[in-house]
Amino acid sequence: MRPLPPELAKIAREELNEIPERVQEDLVILRTWIYQQRYLYARTSTDFLIAFLRRCRYSLEQTKKRIDDFFTFHTKCPEIVTNRRVTEKMLSINRLGLQYFPEFPRCSDHAAIMITRLNCCPKRYHMRDVMAYTAMGMELIALENDNAAIVGVIQIIDLSNLDVEHASQLGGGLLRKWWYWMNDCCPLRINATYCLNAPKELQNWLGVLRTLRVKMRPQFFILKSLEELYEHIPQKCLPEEYGGANGHMHECVSYMEDLLKSYRDYFEDEVNYGTVEHLRHGEIMPYEAEFGAEGSFRKLDFRIKIIEKGISYIYKYKYFHGNQVLEHYT
Template sequence: MKVRPLSSELQSIAIKEINEVPGRIPQDISHIRKWITQQPHLKARTDDQWLLNFLRGCKFSLDRTKEMIDSFYTIRSATPEFFANRDPFLPETQRIINLGLFLPIDVQEGPTIILHRTANVDPSEISLVNVIKVSLMISDILLNEDDYCIINGQRFLFDFDTLNVNHILQVTPSLCKKGFLCLKNVYPGKPKGFHLINMPPIFQSLLNLGKPIMGKKLSSRIIVYSKENIHSLYEDIPISVLPVEYGGQGETLEELTLKWKRKVESYRNWFLEETQYGCDESKRILRSHISDQFGAEGSFRNLAID
């Protein structure tokens, strides 16, 4: 079995919090791999570490892991706008990477911090769809190699400092629903909180409209910080890891951006290889809840997210 060993501390957390039984891991991986080979509609990665990442993200529930893997590849095949043409060296991808709009911050002692920034994006030159695509590429990398992120979970820090009406006009209901579908059904993550700073008043109204889509569990984890209470952010996210530009003691935004630019580019062959994996609905034996959200041609149907 080829999997990364965990530190003793992280292994203890995995045993306590996500039901990991180290001696049972080979059996669980073998069970999931066999199940994948029995699904005629599904072509998925089956290496040990990849399957273990899903098992951990689903707290070792075999049924939940199967459902998540099926959803992972079903949604990818049905939303090519997010998951096709993911060569890191494409000009539009390079522009977004260089802006540092989606920057994971390694914490290790707790949930991974993932910083989302609007930065000085010109919506006429950079589409929100491509921004989401790049953020999902980085999410793939985290899923593939960050054990701390998978086991400890994630905290999302959104900075809307430069948000303007042109950005908001790109946010369609369909795009919102697809984004939340990816958040809830594609990645076996554990969102611990959504921390919003520098949010314009107009976005508060949009946020209130979007909460029913997210569901009670996720929406209850949204925290909005005003300029008056911004220092309370440090109570939720360690100041030791926050970027210098946010009053923290961690790396600068420039350093984080360069680090993740190099990381994404190093995954080029992996992303190109990903094109062979997916879901062929014509071969599916039983319809699923996720596949029913998409029409015969992959068009998006009305989505109800609990």
């Protein structure tokens, strides 16, 4: 466990209930619990478990559930997880600049920044590959970036290059599975998401959500300009390409490439982890509670249902039907 700067140690203690003298005891409890679950094959390294403890504010029960959900997802969603290898394809996706994690300076509240852009050709890189790459990056940042693990992440999504085919690839339950991973499995906490350069149709659709008073978690904001973004995130914290002073994006790409290569064996080792569901007894599988035994949603989240249908509708017909859409999907 890395020593923390005083300001981060204070946040970890006051907001996450992290007591350094008790961490080893918590790790022993988690490792013992993992070893006792016959169906669960999970990582037990110190950094990995601490990332999940911090994500769950040191609630042992919540940490157990998130770890269980994380590795159940590995077993139940091979279309995303089996692509999580440091291959030349993944490195080429990184070089496209789809995901940026600027290092310094931090946000004023010490949160880390994550910038997501759709700079890939959908004919060459399917959204499954993009999701796998993003999941790898977020997991590594949870392990390596103490600001991200303790304070959380502010996400900026730049939709400048959003294509109709990008949206079409999110069908078949893929968006729902990604939503599930982000909310129930990911070891990083997304504090807020700011969306730039969203198509007008998508802005209108999110207006429907506001009209219905649908609460988004994490908070989701559609912004019209960089100046509006600066009202939420200090300008100096952004890369120079976004008007800030936080280095260049190619530096972020180089940092992530070096990080991915250093974790090559880590991801190769993923074949040894997951769940053996027929050995699980006395409880509902986390994945099946959400998706059903055959992968179809039982407990359908109203928010993701609206978003998924909205994206499909908007990009199929390329225009917005106002009240007609609202009546059709509510």
